[in-house]
Amino acid sequence: SKKLEINREQRALMKAIVDAYNRHQIPEDVAKKLLQDQYSPEENFLLLTEMATSQVQVLVEFTKNIPGFLSLDREDQIALLKGSAVEAMFLRSAQVFSRKMPTEHTDVLEERVRKSGIPDEFMTPMFNFYKSIGELHMVQEEQAILTAITILTPDRPYVKDPQAVERLQETMLDVLRKLCVLQHPQEQQYFARLLGRLTELRTLSHYHSEMLASWRMNDHKFTPLLCEIWDVQ
Numbered sequence: 001s002k003k004l005e006i007n008r009e010q011r012a013l014m015k016a017i018v019d020a021y022n023r024h025q026i027p028e029d030v031a032k033k034l035l036q037d038q039y040s041p042e043e044n045f046l047l048l049t050e051m052a053t054s055q056v057q058v059l060v061e062f063t064k065n066i067p068g069f070l071s072l073d074r075e076d077q078i079a080l081l082k083g084s085a086v087e088a089m090f091l092r093s094a095q096v097f098s099r100k101m102p103t104e105h106t107d108v109l110e111e112r113v114r115k116s117g118i119p120d121e122f123m124t125p126m127f128n129f130y131k132s133i134g135e136l137h138m139v140q141e142e143q144a145i146l147t148a149i150t151i152l153t154p155d156r157p158y159v160k161d162p163q164a165v166e167r168l169q170e171t172m173l174d175v176l177r178k179l180c181v182l183q184h185p186q187e188q189q190y191f192a193r194l195l196g197r198l199t200e201l202r203t204l205s206h207y208h209s210e211m212l213a214s215w216r217m218n219d220h221k222f223t224p225l226l227c228e229i230w231d232v233q
Ligand SMILES: CC(C)NC(=O)n1c(-c2ccccc2)cc2c1CN(S(=O)(=O)c1cccs1)CC2
Pocket: 026, 034, 045, 046, 048, 049, 050, 051, 052, 055, 089, 092, 093, 094, 096, 097, 109, 113, 118, 208
């Protein structure tokens, strides 16, 4: 029916976002490092810092390619990036984690992340989230559009024109809704489950600010880019 069909401009929008998403992947060499031989917690922490820093650079490039983003108020663009960086990092991590990797790679990856100086009480919610994303078996279009929807969240701090952001986000939500029905015809509530993950993401980003506080205690160093985007130090 007309209502459900993805029209030509939505298809173009989707293509732009998926191309940007695929163009901006974390360099394989950085991800491979995590799979190499035994590291100490300090080295694992350093690797995560490197991966997270590289992911922020990837995030900025991806965001610039979201149709309409660069027409937003310049300061609102910054507010959206800063407001969504942690959620986008956890979403990307979940996607890396649930990628069809050989099992032993996933296990090694999990091992490295668990032994990286991150307090245990944050491990559980973090890995629960990775698992809950993995169970959705999102296609890459869904992953790319869900990331764009996360970035285009109107109620981030300091956004001056939330309506302009809301208009862009609604366009993405409409494409995602149609895509979910097409890709997962059997699962009526698949779209709702997908959006439910965004709520879980917000909880994780609260955990993250607490993690940051505890890391600063035992003077863990971050890169200037992470300090900038996370408003630390
Ligand atoms: C793919 C990239 C973006 N993921 C990543 O860097 N990870 C991953 C991760 C997950 C699955 C596969 C591979 C890596 C787990 C964690 C992070 C980063 N954060 S962090 O940014 O709070 C951080 C803490 C200390 C320095 S940087 C901590 C948790």
